[in-house]
Amino acid sequence: MTHSHPYPYADLQGAAHRNTTAVELLAAFAKSAPALDDMWRHLFAALADTPTLINEIDRLRTALAAARYQRANLIAAIRATLAAHHDGEHDPLYYIRDELHAQTHMGGGGR
Secondary structure, eight states: OOOOOSSOOOOHHHHHHHHHHHHHHHHHHHHHOGGGHHHHHHHHHHHHHHHHHHHHHHHHHHHHHHHHHHHHHHHHHHHHHHHHHHTTOSOTTHHHHHHHHHHHHTTTSOO
């Protein structure tokens, strides 16, 4: 069974390209209809927001990937701890302490 991502990533490079194309088209239209300068200004301002939003999405994607990696490592440590406890190991909490130590010393982003 194939697992698809529940929230597929938008094509940010494509969005940036389409934004650039839209700005170029609007510039051409703006030259041919200067009476609508106020409207063009609003449209250009809206399109100017796109690069900032793309950068923010990219930053958030990176942060989310790091959080998912950290979470996966914590779950693995919890499972190892439970298995160690079940097997009667002397210090089953070692796995959780080790992972928390690793995440603390690596800036919280995992190993």
